[in-house]
Amino acid sequence: MxxxxxxxxxxxxxxxxxxxxxxxxxxxxxxxxxxxxxxxxxxxxxxxxxxxxxxxxxxxxxxxxxxxxxxxxxxxxxxxxxxxxxxxxxxxxxxxxxxxxxxxxxxxxxxxxxxxxxxxxxxxxxxxxxxxxxxxxxxxxxxxxxxxxxxxxxxxxxxxxxxxxxxxxxxxxxxxxxxxxxPQAAPVTEAKARFEAAGAALRTLAAAKPDLKVMVVTGTPESLYVAYLPDHPDLSYFGELGLNMVSPAKPTESEGGFWEVLSWENADKYAADVILVDARAQSMKPAEMAAKPTWAKLPAVKAGQVYPWHAAERYSHLGYAKVMEELKGHLEKARDEVVD
Known part of the structure; x- marks a missing residue:
């Protein structure tokens, strides 16, 4: 990270x-x-x-x-x-x-x-x-x-x-x-049931849209970071549910895992129908990225299919139930023919 x-x-x-x-x-x-x-x-x-x-x-x-x-x-x-x-x-x-x-x-x-x-x-x-x-x-x-x-x-x-x-x-x-x-308190068991239901719903959506390519990034003024799935448990889980997640073959060595670092000139290295952007305060916002010409030309950006990625979500059933419910809502309206 x-x-x-x-x-x-x-x-x-x-x-x-x-x-x-x-x-x-x-x-x-x-x-x-x-x-x-x-x-x-x-x-x-x-x-x-x-x-x-x-x-x-x-x-x-x-x-x-x-x-x-x-x-x-x-x-x-x-x-x-x-x-x-x-x-x-x-x-x-x-x-x-x-x-x-x-x-x-x-x-x-x-x-x-x-x-x-x-x-x-x-x-x-x-x-x-x-x-x-x-x-x-x-x-x-x-x-x-x-x-x-x-x-x-x-x-x-x-x-x-x-x-x-x-x-x-x-x-x-x-x-x-x-x-x-x-562990049997009502809020705890209800949150677990909600997590399982959200996962099942996301799995169903993934099966209905197998060609929808999803990429996850974070940005700085100097570089675009593309998430390396094996080092992000949430993104790996989304892949297990069937989402077509874009991932580098390997991370940039200097990052110790987690990311492939691209110059903004090479921001188009990977094709995606949907881009999820790191929502943490220290990451560039999509509006800031819009000033980068290569970002503005990406198919997902031109299609308006850029949504938040909650990179620092807490590891609880309630936290990730909310994440998956929100993600399903975004992906339901996303078009899967933005890229070939």
Missing amino acids: AHPPRRRLMAMGVAALIGVAACGGTSAPPAAAPSTTAQQTAWTWTDDRGKNVSTPRRPQRVVAQSGAAAALWDFGVRPVAVFGPHKLKDGGRDPEVGEVDIATVESIGNVWGEFNVEKYASLQPDLLVAGMYQPNTLWYVPEESATTIDQIAPSVGVQLSGKPLVQIIERYGELAAALGAD
């Missing part, structure tokens, strides 16, 4: 930070509502790094990267704080944080490289949760502060690439249950 620019933070002393934590913290709702007995029971979890996490009691004060927080929230866990994209410039909720109520959780960072270590320590966290696009690298945890952060509270990483979409969603569900959420 293309990384946004980093903003470096100065490392802080471990002893000083742990001392802040010991002095007290900001009150916040628990991660879930387990029984008193459950709270006093030792808790263990083996994360996707193969790291064995053990705490004297089930973690109550969970801090999570925004995407992880959004997934856990849908499964019934209520983090006390989030980091990563969660608040827009106008104060509204960033789509990356899903249904999380940003008015009731603390913020320890909103952009890449921004992680307030001192505030994190003051919250007296029991556990930090983040996804991982690269093995052993917690998303949005600054490398220069990782050692300090790790000494304040244990962490759990969830691998977000190289695994099937459904498996990642289920992994978050298992973690939420381990943290005390009820």
Whole structure:
């Protein structure tokens, strides 16, 4: 995944930070509502790094990267704080944080490289949760502060690439249950049923439009990035459902996977009836891409068949049910004869 620019933070002393934590913290709702007995029971979890996490009691004060927080929230866990994209410039909720109520959780960072270590320590966290696009690298945890952060509270990483979409969603569900959420709660089971129905509907549409070619991109002023399907669980899943997804034979080596990088002069390398454009804030918007002559000439663009791709959608049944429902609505009206 293309990384946004980093903003470096100065490392802080471990002893000083742990001392802040010991002095007290900001009150916040628990991660879930387990029984008193459950709270006093030792808790263990083996994360996707193969790291064995053990705490004297089930973690109550969970801090999570925004995407992880959004997934856990849908499964019934209520983090006390989030980091990563969660608040827009106008104060509204960033789509990356899903249904999380940003008015009731603390913020320890909103952009890449921004992680307030001192505030994190003051919250007296029991556990930090983040996804991982690269093995052993917690998303949005600054490398220069990782050692300090790790000494304040244990962490759990969830691998977000190289695994099937459904498996990642289920992994978050298992973690939420381990943290005390009820996997049989009505919102959870209803969301799963909605996910399955949305997938079935998308499969039916794909069968009815086998020639409809769909390409997924993100852009910068310098380059057009074409998604390499095997490294994107959601796009791979859409392919499994039968959608005719355009994908490079291999990614650009410098990207470490995820994308083939094209100059704007070569933006027409792949033919597609529909183009899905990265909807994240750091990606160029279609209106900005319109200034690129090669973009404006693409068949899908001329046909008006450009739609959003929710690249940072949370890995929950509810999140991807909404994604597939929206995608089906767009593809239903798309013409499949735009390219040969």
